[in-house]
Amino acid sequence: xxxxxxxxxxxxxxxxxxxxxxxxxxxxxxxxxxxxxxxxxxxxxxxxxxxxxxxxxxxxxxxxxxxxxxxxxxxxxxxxxxxxxxxxxxxxxxxxxxxxxxxxxxxxxxxxxxxxxxxxxxxxxxxxxxxxxxxxxxxxxxxxxxxxxxxxxxxxxxxxxxxxxxxxxxxxxxxxxxxxxxxxxxxxxxxxxxxxxxxxxxxxxxxxxxxxxxxxxxxxxxxxxxxxxxxxxxxxxxxxxxxxxxxxxxxxxxxxxxxxxxxxxxxxxxxxxxxxxxxxxxxxxxxxxxxxxxxxxxxxxxxx
Amino acid sequence: xxxxxxxxxxxxxxxxxxxxxxxxxxxxxxxxxxxxxxxxxxxxxxxxxxxxxxxxxxxxxxxxxxxxxxxxxxxxxxxxxxxxxxxxxxxxxxxxxxxxxxxxxxxxxxxxxxxxxxxxxxxxxxxxxxxxxxxxxxxxxxxxxxxxxxxxxxxxxx
Amino acid sequence: xxxxxxxxxxxxxxxxxxxxxxxxxxxxxxxxxxxxxxxxxxxxxxxxxxxxxxxxxxxxxxxxxxxxxxxxxxxxxxxxxxxxxxxxxxxxxxxxxxxxxxxxxxxxxxxxxxxxxxxxxxxxxxxxxxxxxxxxxxxxxxxxxxxxxxxxxxxxxxxxxxxxxxxxxxxxxxxxxxxxxxxxxxxxxxxxxxxxxxxxxxxxxxxxxxxxxxxxxxxxxxxxxxxxxxxxxxxxxxxxxxxxxxxxxxxxxxxxx
Ligand SMILES: Nc1ncnc2c1ncn2[C@@H]1O[C@H](COP(=O)(O)OP(=O)(O)O)[C@@H](O)[C@H]1O
Ligand SMILES: [Mg+2]
Numbered sequence: 264x265x266x267x268x269x270x271x272x273x274x275x276x277x278x279x280x281x282x283x284x285x286x287x288x289x290x291x292x293x294x295x296x297x298x299x300x301x302x303x304x305x306x307x308x309x310x311x312x313x314x315x316x317x318x319x320x321x322x323x324x325x326x327x328x329x330x331x332x333x334x335x336x337x338x339x340x341x342x343x344x345x346x347x348x349x350x351x352x353x354x355x356x357x358x359x360x361x362x363x364x365x366x367x368x369x370x371x372x373x374x375x376x377x378x379x380x381x382x383x384x385x386x387x388x389x390x391x392x393x394x395x396x397x398x399x400x401x402x403x404x405x406x407x408x409x410x411x412x413x414x415x416x417x418x419x420x421x422x423x424x425x426x427x428x429x430x431x432x433x434x435x436x437x438x439x440x441x442x443x444x445x446x447x448x449x450x451x452x453x454x455x456x457x458x459x460x461x462x463x464x465x466x467x468x469x470x471x472x473x474x475x476x477x478x479x480x481x482x483x484x485x486x487x488x489x490x491x492x493x494x495x496x497x498x499x500x501x502x503x504x505x506x507x508x509x510x511x512x513x514x515x516x517x518x519x520x521x522x523x524x525x526x527x528x529x530x531x532x533x534x535x536x537x538x539x540x541x542x543x544x545x546x547x548x549x550x551x552x553x554x555x556x557x558x559x560x561x562x563x564x565x566x567x
Numbered sequence: 568x569x570x571x572x573x574x575x576x577x578x579x580x581x582x583x584x585x586x587x588x589x590x591x592x593x594x595x596x597x598x599x600x601x602x603x604x605x606x607x608x609x610x611x612x613x614x615x616x617x618x619x620x621x622x623x624x625x626x627x628x629x630x631x632x633x634x635x636x637x638x639x640x641x642x643x644x645x646x647x648x649x650x651x652x653x654x655x656x657x658x659x660x661x662x663x664x665x666x667x668x669x670x671x672x673x674x675x676x677x678x679x680x681x682x683x684x685x686x687x688x689x690x691x692x693x694x695x696x697x698x699x700x701x702x703x704x705x706x707x708x709x710x711x712x713x714x715x716x717x718x719x720x721x722x723x724x725x
Numbered sequence: 726x727x728x729x730x731x732x733x734x735x736x737x738x739x740x741x742x743x744x745x746x747x748x749x750x751x752x753x754x755x756x757x758x759x760x761x762x763x764x765x766x767x768x769x770x771x772x773x774x775x776x777x778x779x780x781x782x783x784x785x786x787x788x789x790x791x792x793x794x795x796x797x798x799x800x801x802x803x804x805x806x807x808x809x810x811x812x813x814x815x816x817x818x819x820x821x822x823x824x825x826x827x828x829x830x831x832x833x834x835x836x837x838x839x840x841x842x843x844x845x846x847x848x849x850x851x852x853x854x855x856x857x858x859x860x861x862x863x864x865x866x867x868x869x870x871x872x873x874x875x876x877x878x879x880x881x882x883x884x885x886x887x888x889x890x891x892x893x894x895x896x897x898x899x900x901x902x903x904x905x906x907x908x909x910x911x912x913x914x915x916x917x918x919x920x921x922x923x924x925x926x927x928x929x930x931x932x933x934x935x936x937x938x939x940x941x942x943x944x945x946x947x948x949x950x951x952x953x954x955x956x957x958x959x960x961x962x963x964x965x966x967x968x969x970x971x972x973x974x975x976x977x978x979x980x981x982x
Contacts, residue, residue: 574768574769574772575765577772577776578768578769578771578772578775578776580776581771581772581775581776581779581877581880582771582876582880584880584884585775585879585880585883585884586883588880588883588884588886588887589879589880589922591887592890592922592926593918593922593923596815596890596916596922597912597916597918598913598914598915598916598917599913599918600913624914625914630906632910672808672907672910672911677911677914677915
């Protein structure tokens with residue numbers, strides 16, 4: 264295992280920081296591969312998923328372009344988290360395929376999947392820091408698990424990443440001592456220790472105050488612009504999305520119902536976008552959970 | 568990682584403590600204590616009845632353990648029980664005319680062989696036979712006698 | 726992980742959980758070779774489930790030995806057999822009380838904390854996060870705790886039993902006045918290494934350690950990701966472990982007799 268195949272300068276903070284590009288267990292997915300002709304990093308085709316009685320995806324097709332920030336929006340419970348889990352191979356679809364960097368995720372062996380995951384950063388809805396370890400060890404965790412780097416180098420990488428998210432000073436705090444925004448930034452630092460090709464953010468803005476929200480927002484665009492990391496952003500905040508995303512995909516009822524440029528998608532005229540971005544209570548997404556006839560339930564009318 | 572090392576040390580101590588406890592239980596509270604270390608010499612004795620005496624029962628002198636029973640066999644000629652005892656070499660000053668009895672520790676305890684010293688200048692040695700013996704007192708016999716003879720303060724049986 | 730239905734009958738539920746835990750065993754064992762990479766984690770867990778249980782195990786052992794000696798002395802006095810007090814304490818502790826009481830305490834002290842810890846890791850997505858960092862959570866979280874329980878339980882049982890003998894001696898000899906020599910010599914001529922110490926203190930407690938850790942880890946691993954789920958899971962650990970310990974004890978005793 265050759266640590267740190269290449270070293271490049273990341274303009275994440277000032278003064279410029281050195282970001283180590285460390286090779287995980289395998290070189291097969293290294294970013295130094297010649298760029299495939301395909302400019303979509305993730306390609307989802309005909310994805311159909313049933314969970315219990317519910318059809319979550321019904322022939323979903325979408326593409327995530329390389330090097331861009333793509334926002335995925337949709338009402339709660341449409342399966343945005345489920346989609347991210349399909350991309351990382353944590354869940355299997357009933358039909359259809361998910362290609363990441365040209366590879367069918369569902370057909371990867373366990374090792375192949377793990378190798379792929381080392382190239383994907385995932386920011387969980389609730390940070391998911393390991394409660395046993397302090398901030399430093401949380402960020403160091405993937406390095407310790409997959410490399411045999413000397414302690415000095417690990418320290419360098421961890422501090423670089425923590426500096427990038429502005430939390431170098433918090434290295435020795437425990438996760439229980441962090442605020443929600445700090446925890447999310449630590450999780451982000453952990454997600455980028457291996458300089459992934461793809462970062463998936465699951466609702467990174469929920470529960471953040473405006474300052475913390477702006478900090479996370481700034482990090483997302485810095486990571487995308489300086490390192491060229493492809494980003495998938497699941498969020499509900501259109502205003503925030505308009506500031507970072509290159510493209511928005513709106514999912515509802517298991518299908519893509521609208522997609523396009525974030526500045527104009529709200530005005531594209533479809534009933535979905537009108538309800539979703541207009542925040543109307545009723546529309547294609549019904550206000551009422553499916554139920555029997557109201558009058559029958561109240562006993563005012565004989566059942567048909 | 569000093570933190571990690573301290574876990575390792577603590578865990579090590581815990582494991583050592585556990586094994587020490589096991590070693591204590593196994594060697595200090597079981598019949599292993601009675602495994603006579605060192606060389607022994609064997610002596611025989613004949614009893615008309617050994618009662619509940621078993622192999623490896625202790626052989627004691629003045630209450631101190633000096634060896635153990637190694638075998639109990641019926642002598643086909645005399646129809647007596649022939650008991651062979653292994654006695655620790657440290658106790659090689661036992662007079663040859665000592666006597667052996669089958670005794671019971673407590674009222675219901677296990678039986679063992681007690682040796683009462685005689686006065687001969689000769690000592691027992693490997694292969695010697697103890698001539699003077701007293702057999703086990705049978706509890707059934709005692710109770711039988713007691714019931715037949717009656718006793719002033721005996722209560723009725725069941 | 727389907728959200729579990731609230732248990733209607735805690736006993737039936739406990740039995741069902743034991744069955745499910747049994748089905749989890751192959752998964753755990755299959756991860757043993759992979760978990761050797763995380764040997765340090767196993768060591769750390771032995772510290773948490775074993776060494777951290779020492780205080781409660783030692784105190785309980787001492788008191789169990791003391792009360793046994795006190796009770797048995799008075800029963801044996803009826804037959805004039807108080808000399809056997811030490812023997813009976815030792816036999817009762819080595820064969821039954823040592824392994825069983827240690828296992829029950831272990832389930833309450835270490836088992837519940839294993840379940841709550843893994844359950845909370847599940848609820849806060851830490852297990853999924855490990856999956857995402859290409860670390861197998863069974864090998865990293867579940868198996869080390871299971872192995873730690875299997876290792877710690879017999880060691881705790883040895884300590885418990887030694888403390889019980891000490892307690893029995895304290896009450897029997899120091900308090901009730903049995904002759905010290907009689908106490909030990911009676912014990913040492915009736916207690917056997919293999920039949921009593923090894924079969925009871927070692928083998929039985931090894932089996933209990935495996936069962937309790939298996940149940941605790943399984944409960945944690947399949948906890949529904951809610952705070953209520955974690956609470957139910959810890960209760961289930963105690964109920965299912967207790968049933969399993971007592972039932973298995975009967976079976977093992979029947980085989981060893
Ligand atoms: N393991 C599961 N079993 C059954 N249903 C599930 C499971 N996980 C998620 N769901 C359901 O799938 C739907 C999509 O969930 P999710 O992807 O979390 O939605 P979102 O992230 O868009 O809010 C929800 O209705 C949820 O109840
Ligand atoms: Mg979600």
